Amino acid sequence: MDNKDVKIAVTGDVCINLMQWSIDRKCTRDLSWKNYPNVFRTFKDGEALLLSKLVEMSTGVSVIAPQIGSVDGYIQDKVLVSSTELELFPITDSDNNKTYRVKQYLGFTGPTFGEPKLFPIINDDENADMVIIDDENNGFNSNEDFWPLALKSLEKSPIVLYKTNRLNCESLLWKHIEKYHIENTVVVINGNDLRSKGVNISRGLSWEKTALDFVWQMSNNPKLASLAKSRHLIVPLGLEGAIYYNNQGETAQSHLYFLTNESEGEFIKESQGKMYGMTSCFVAGLARAMVSGMNKNDKFICLDDGIREGMVATQKYFMNGFGKTVEDSFPNPLIFEEKENDFIYKENIQDVLIRNTSNPNCQGCWYIIKDKSSNSLLEIAYNIVKNGEKSALRFIPIARFGNLKVVDRTEIENFRSIKNLMTEYIYTSNVVRPLAIAVFGTPGSGKSFGVTEVASSIAPELIVKLDFNLSQFHSISDLATAFHKVRDLSLQGKLPLVFFDEFDSDLNGKLGWLKYFLAPMQDGTFREGDSIHPIGKAIFVFAGGTSSTFKEFCGENISDEKDYDKFFREFQSTKGPDFISRLRGYVNILGPNQTDNEWDQLFIIRRAMLLRSLIERKTPYLINERGEAQIDYGVVCALLKVGSYKHEARSMEAIIEMSRLSHAKEWEQSHLPSKEQLKLHVDEEEFLRLLMKDTFFSEKIETLAKDLHNSRLENHRELPDLDLPCKHYWELTDEDYKETLRSRVKNIPDALQKIKYDLISVKEKCEIIEFTEAELNILSVNEHKQWSLEKKEKGWVYGSIIDEKNKTHSSLVSWMILPKEEKDKIMKDIKAWPKILADAKLKIEKMKYLCYCEVNGFDAGSR
Incomplete structure (x- = not known):
C-alpha cells in the first residue's frame, strides 16, 4: 500500500480554544485607552479539530474529519469553549527569543443549552484505513450517530488510535471497540491523566521507579482492569518518556522509552509556560510512523518507531508554542520534519523492557544501567x-543537580525526593518553620556537597549556606548564637541553608543535642534566656557524624531483639523519635566505597x-x-x-x-x-x-576494527557499487572511516545485551556461535539506529543520494523502509561478529543472573 493511498478518519469530541493576551503599548499622544494594556483574543481549533490538523501535517495523507466553519456567535453558544491566557515565554529555559504559550488555563464555557455540539465527519468513508478518536468524555462516546463509518461497519477492521483522558469502560464507544476492534486498537492516555484518576504512579524520582509502579498498577489496580485488556496501550510520561504496554492474552510486556538526561517533567520549567494539545501531537507522530508501515504484514511493527516520532514531535510542538505572534502559523508543520541541528533525534530515545514481578527484591534491585549494557x-x-x-x-539515565551527577538509582531517587521537598518549600509563602532534612554518610562521602548542589540547582541567587559543627560547640549558648546568624540572613530576604554537622554527637550524654532542636523544628522559634525569637524561613540539614545511614541512626540495623529494646529505650530518652517525627526527608549519601x-x-x-x-x-x-x-x-x-x-x-x-x-x-x-x-x-x-x-575490552578495539574491515572486504567484494572505503586495505583507508568502524566496535557489547548476551574475556580462542534469525534482526535494527544517530549528530540529513559535501545520505531512513540491499550489508557485518570476537579471545555467552528475581525464575516481562 502506497502512503498516498491511505485514508484516515479523525473525529471525537470538539472544542474551541479562546485565547487572550495583552500587549502593553505605551502611547501618550493618542486616545486615552491606548495608554492601557491592549487585550487581544482569537479562536483556535481544539480536541478532535486540532488532532485532525496535526495528523494531516504529520502523515501527508488524505484525512477526513469534522469541520465547523467560522466561529460565529451561533457556534459559540453550541460548542464547548476552553479559555486560556497567553504570555510570551523564552523558547528554552535560557533563551532570549520568545514565543507565546499558555500562562494559565481559565476553564470551560459550556453551551447555552444542552450538551456540547458534535459534528459529523465530512465525506465519511467506511473504507478508511485508520480511525483516530479523541474521546474527552464530553458526549462523543455515547452518540453513535457521529462515529466514523469504518468503526461502525462490522465488515471493516481499520487500525484504531484511541486517545482519551479517561477511559470510560461503560461508554457505548468503548464497549463497541472492545467487542469488535480491540485487536487493532492502540489506546493512548497521558500518565498525568492516569494519576488524576487515583492511579499511584511515581513521577520524577527515577525511570525505574515510575516503570515498576506502572506495571504493578496494571496488574493490581481494579481501576485499570479495562485498560489492562487493551492489546496495545501507550502512556506518554511528560515530554521525556512513554510506556508501551503490549498484552497478547496470557502475558503482557511493558517497554519504557525515555531520555537519559531528563526525568519526567524536567524538560518544561515553570518559567516556560504550558501548552495544550501535546498528547494530540504525540498521537500524530504515532500515526505518521504507522502510516509508513501499513504495507507490512504486522500492522503494529511501527509502534516502536511511532513512540519515538511522537516524543520528538511533542517536544518541538512545545518549543515552537504559538509563535512570536499568535497570528503565526499554528500548528507549525516543521515539528514533523527532521532538520540538521535538531535538539533531539528519535535515536536519542532509549528503550528497555520493564521487569515485572511482585517480588520486592526485584523491585529494589532493577537498574536500567544493568539491562542497558552487556x-x-x-x-x-x-x-x-x-x-x-x-x-x-549516553544510553543510561543520569541525574544532574548543579555540579552533582548521579547514576545510581537509589541516589537519584533520594536526591530528587529532597529536591522536590526543597522546591515546594522555597516557593511556598507564609511558612512559619524551617524545612528539616537529614543526610547520612561516611566521613568524606560528600554529604555537604551533594545537598548543597541540589539546593543551589533550585534557587542559587536566594540560598546562602551556613555551616556549624556541633562537635565543636561547648554549650547551648553556642547553638543560640548559630540561630541568630540564621535569623539575620532570613531577615535580609535570603534563604539560609544550614548544615548542622555531627548533630548526633554527644552533649552531656549520647545524642544530647536533639532535644534543643525540637522547638525550632516544630515552631520555628528558639529560646535565649527568657526571650523567644522567630527563626524565619530556612532549610535545616542535619548531617550525621556517628551514623552513616538513617537505619543505623534509628537502630533499625540491630537484629538482636534485646539489644534493640535497650537501644530504643535510650533513643526515646534522648527524644530521638520526636526528632525523627519533625524531619521531612533524609538521604543516605553513597560514597566511592561499596556499602553492601x-x-x-x-x-x-x-x-x-x-x-x-x-x-x-x-x-x-x-x-x-x-x-x-x-x-x-x-x-x-x-x-x-x-x-x-x-x-x-x-x-x-x-x-x-x-x-x-x-x-x-x-x-x-x-x-x-x-x-x-x-x-x-x-x-x-x-x-x-x-x-x-589484564587489559579491558577497549584495548582490543583497534584490532577488532581492523578485523571487521577485513571481513567487509571479503563479504562485500561482490558488490561493485559498494559505497565503502573497504575496497582498500586497512592501512590505506582514511581516518574518518577507521573512526566509524571503531565506534561500531565499541557498540558491540551494548548491542549484544539486547539479545541477552554478555561479552567476556577468555584465555583461549572460544567456540564461534551463530545468531538466530530473530537475534540477527534485532541486532541489525539496533546497528542501523546507532549509525543513523551518529550521522545525524555530525550534521547529516536524508537525501536521495550520498553526498559528502552536502552531508546527505540515502540510508538515513527508518529500518522499515531501508532498501533490502542495505539491510543485507548490515546483516553480513553482524554475522561476522562471532568469529572476529572469538579470534580476539572474547567469548559471547548468555547473560548471567542480574538479580534475585532472575535467579528464582521470574520473567522480566510477563504479567
Whole structure:
C-alpha cells in the first residue's frame, strides 16, 4: 500500500480554544485607552479539530474529519469553549527569543443549552484505513450517530488510535471497540491523566521507579482492569518518556522509552509556560510512523518507531508554542520534519523492557544501567573515566543537580525526593518553620556537597549556606548564637541553608543535642534566656557524624531483639523519635566505597564519575581535544577496583594531588605516589597488584576494527557499487572511516545485551556461535539506529543520494523502509561478529543472573 493511498478518519469530541493576551503599548499622544494594556483574543481549533490538523501535517495523507466553519456567535453558544491566557515565554529555559504559550488555563464555557455540539465527519468513508478518536468524555462516546463509518461497519477492521483522558469502560464507544476492534486498537492516555484518576504512579524520582509502579498498577489496580485488556496501550510520561504496554492474552510486556538526561517533567520549567494539545501531537507522530508501515504484514511493527516520532514531535510542538505572534502559523508543520541541528533525534530515545514481578527484591534491585549494557560494570566505569559520562552513559539515565551527577538509582531517587521537598518549600509563602532534612554518610562521602548542589540547582541567587559543627560547640549558648546568624540572613530576604554537622554527637550524654532542636523544628522559634525569637524561613540539614545511614541512626540495623529494646529505650530518652517525627526527608549519601557486597554493585560507577570529575577539575590538561583522559589503563583499573578508600572521596582526591602530574601529558604508573604515601589512603599492596591486571575490552578495539574491515572486504567484494572505503586495505583507508568502524566496535557489547548476551574475556580462542534469525534482526535494527544517530549528530540529513559535501545520505531512513540491499550489508557485518570476537579471545555467552528475581525464575516481562 502506497502512503498516498491511505485514508484516515479523525473525529471525537470538539472544542474551541479562546485565547487572550495583552500587549502593553505605551502611547501618550493618542486616545486615552491606548495608554492601557491592549487585550487581544482569537479562536483556535481544539480536541478532535486540532488532532485532525496535526495528523494531516504529520502523515501527508488524505484525512477526513469534522469541520465547523467560522466561529460565529451561533457556534459559540453550541460548542464547548476552553479559555486560556497567553504570555510570551523564552523558547528554552535560557533563551532570549520568545514565543507565546499558555500562562494559565481559565476553564470551560459550556453551551447555552444542552450538551456540547458534535459534528459529523465530512465525506465519511467506511473504507478508511485508520480511525483516530479523541474521546474527552464530553458526549462523543455515547452518540453513535457521529462515529466514523469504518468503526461502525462490522465488515471493516481499520487500525484504531484511541486517545482519551479517561477511559470510560461503560461508554457505548468503548464497549463497541472492545467487542469488535480491540485487536487493532492502540489506546493512548497521558500518565498525568492516569494519576488524576487515583492511579499511584511515581513521577520524577527515577525511570525505574515510575516503570515498576506502572506495571504493578496494571496488574493490581481494579481501576485499570479495562485498560489492562487493551492489546496495545501507550502512556506518554511528560515530554521525556512513554510506556508501551503490549498484552497478547496470557502475558503482557511493558517497554519504557525515555531520555537519559531528563526525568519526567524536567524538560518544561515553570518559567516556560504550558501548552495544550501535546498528547494530540504525540498521537500524530504515532500515526505518521504507522502510516509508513501499513504495507507490512504486522500492522503494529511501527509502534516502536511511532513512540519515538511522537516524543520528538511533542517536544518541538512545545518549543515552537504559538509563535512570536499568535497570528503565526499554528500548528507549525516543521515539528514533523527532521532538520540538521535538531535538539533531539528519535535515536536519542532509549528503550528497555520493564521487569515485572511482585517480588520486592526485584523491585529494589532493577537498574536500567544493568539491562542497558552487556559490558561489565568495570568496562563502563573505565569508559566513564576515559571518555566522560556523556559518551559512556549516553544510553543510561543520569541525574544532574548543579555540579552533582548521579547514576545510581537509589541516589537519584533520594536526591530528587529532597529536591522536590526543597522546591515546594522555597516557593511556598507564609511558612512559619524551617524545612528539616537529614543526610547520612561516611566521613568524606560528600554529604555537604551533594545537598548543597541540589539546593543551589533550585534557587542559587536566594540560598546562602551556613555551616556549624556541633562537635565543636561547648554549650547551648553556642547553638543560640548559630540561630541568630540564621535569623539575620532570613531577615535580609535570603534563604539560609544550614548544615548542622555531627548533630548526633554527644552533649552531656549520647545524642544530647536533639532535644534543643525540637522547638525550632516544630515552631520555628528558639529560646535565649527568657526571650523567644522567630527563626524565619530556612532549610535545616542535619548531617550525621556517628551514623552513616538513617537505619543505623534509628537502630533499625540491630537484629538482636534485646539489644534493640535497650537501644530504643535510650533513643526515646534522648527524644530521638520526636526528632525523627519533625524531619521531612533524609538521604543516605553513597560514597566511592561499596556499602553492601550483595546489593551495591554500582559503587564502581560512582568511583568512575568521581574520578572523572576530579581529573576535569584538578588536571584538565590531561584531557585532549576529543575529551579523552590521557591516563594509563592500569592506573584506572587500580583506582576503580581497589577494595576501599580509607577516607572515601578525600582519599581519591589525595591520590591525584600526591601524583606528580604538574608537567605530565599522560598519567602514567610512574607518576603515582610512593608506596608509603598510598598506604595513607588505600591498601597499598592490593593497589599495586591491580596496576598489572589484564587489559579491558577497549584495548582490543583497534584490532577488532581492523578485523571487521577485513571481513567487509571479503563479504562485500561482490558488490561493485559498494559505497565503502573497504575496497582498500586497512592501512590505506582514511581516518574518518577507521573512526566509524571503531565506534561500531565499541557498540558491540551494548548491542549484544539486547539479545541477552554478555561479552567476556577468555584465555583461549572460544567456540564461534551463530545468531538466530530473530537475534540477527534485532541486532541489525539496533546497528542501523546507532549509525543513523551518529550521522545525524555530525550534521547529516536524508537525501536521495550520498553526498559528502552536502552531508546527505540515502540510508538515513527508518529500518522499515531501508532498501533490502542495505539491510543485507548490515546483516553480513553482524554475522561476522562471532568469529572476529572469538579470534580476539572474547567469548559471547548468555547473560548471567542480574538479580534475585532472575535467579528464582521470574520473567522480566510477563504479567
